[in-house]
Amino acid sequence: MSKLGDLGARLYHGEVGYDFVGKRKIWYAVSILITITAIVGLAVRGLNMGIEFEGGAVFNTPKTSVSVTRAEEAAEKASGHDAIVQKLGDDAMRIQIAGVDIDKADQIKAALAKDLDVKAADINADLVGPSWGEQVANKAWQGLAIFMILVVIYLAIAFEWRMALAALIALIHDITITVGVYALVGFEVTPGTVIGLLTILGYSLYDTVVVFDSLKEQSKDLTKQTRFTYSEVANRSINGTLVRSINTTVVALLPVAGLLFIGGGVLGAGMLNDISLSLFVGLAAGAYSSIFIATPLVADFKEREPQLKALKKRVLAKRASAAARGDSVEDGDFRGEDEPRGSVPDDEATPAVVGPRAQPASRSRGKGRPSGKRR
DSSP: OOHHHHHHHHHHTTSSOOOTTTTHHHHHHHHHHHHHHHHHHHHHTOOEEOHHHHOEEEEEEOSOOOOHHHHHHHHHHHHSSOEEEEEOTTSOEEEEEESOOHHHHHHHHHHHHHHHTSOGGGOEEEEEOHHHHHHHHHHHHHHHHHHHHHHHHHHHHHTOHHHHHHHHHHHHHHHHHHHHHHHHHTOEEOHHHHHHHHHHHHHHHHHHHHHHHHHHHHTTTGGGOSSOOHHHHHHHHHHHTHHHHHHHHHHHHHHHHIIIIIIIIISOOHHHHHHHHHHHHHHHHHHHHIIIIIHHHHHHHHTTSHHHHHHHHHHHHHHHHHHHHTOOTTSSTTOOSSOOTTTOOTTOOOOSSSSOOOOOOOOOTTTTOOOSOOO
C-alpha cells in the first residue's frame, strides 16, 4: 500500500488525525479575512464586465505583425474607448471595444485596417447589444437562486436543516471568494465565467455531502455514550474522508490548472482564462470550505441543542474524574452502554486528535491456562 493510502486508512480508522473542529475559530478568522478582502476588492475595483454584458464590437483581424500594445493604441485612438486586445494562436488578433454602435464600427474597422496594415474586408466585425448580456445575467441569477433553494431542501430532507444551513453558508463563501478574485485580478467577466461559477457549486457541495454522510452515520445514538462529544465525532468524520477529498480536488484541479496556466497564459486563449480561473479558484475554495467551514459550523449549531450540551458536560466530567484517579483517557473507561454506530470498534478506544492510537489493554482470556481437556 502507498504511503498516502496507508495514511488514508489510518485516518479512516482514527489512528491519527488533526483537530480541525477544535481549531475552528482559526479557520473562521481566516475565512472572514479572505472574504473581507474579496468584498473590498469587489467594491473598490469592481468587475471587468465583457462586452457581452455591456455591449460593443468585436473585431477579428487576420495575421499581422503588429504588436498587441500598438494594436491597443490604434483601437483606442479610432474609437475613443478603452480596448482589450488578445493575440490569437495564428498571430491574428481579437479586439474588443465597448460602447460602439453600427455607424462608428465601420469607421473603426477602416482605421484598424490602415494602422494594422491589413485589408478592411479581411477584418470581421461583430456587434453585441447590452440586452443580450442582461438576459444572460438574469438567467444566471435565476439558476443560482433555484439551485440554492433545491440544495437546502435536499440537505434538510436527507440530513437536517443545520447541515443544510452550513452547506449554504459554505457555498456563499465559495462564490464570494471567486468573484472577489476576479475583481482583484481584473479578468474579464464573460458568459464563460458564469458557466464556471455555476459549475463549481456542484464540486463544492460534493465534498461537503461526503463529510456530512459520514457524520450522520457516526453520530447515531451519540447521546447513549460518554466517550465522545459531537465535535469530536465531527472531527473524526473530517479525518476519515480527508484523503478522499484531497484526491478528488487534486484530480479536478490538474486539468483546470492546465487550461489556466498553459491554455490561457502561454497560448493566450482568452475564453479559457474566463472559465478556468473561476473553476480553479472555486474548486480550491470548495475543498477548503467543506473541511474548515461547513462541518465545524454544523458542530457549532448542533452543540447548542440541550441534549448535546448535556452530553458534552458528561463527557468532560467523566474525563476529569478519570484524570483525578490517574486513569488514561484512551483506555476505554468512557464507553457507555451503547456506542455511536460506525464510530469505534468495541475493543478500541481511539483519540480524536493528532497522535498515534493508544493501545488497548490486553484482554487475552485464560492466559497461562493449559489448553486441551482436563483429565
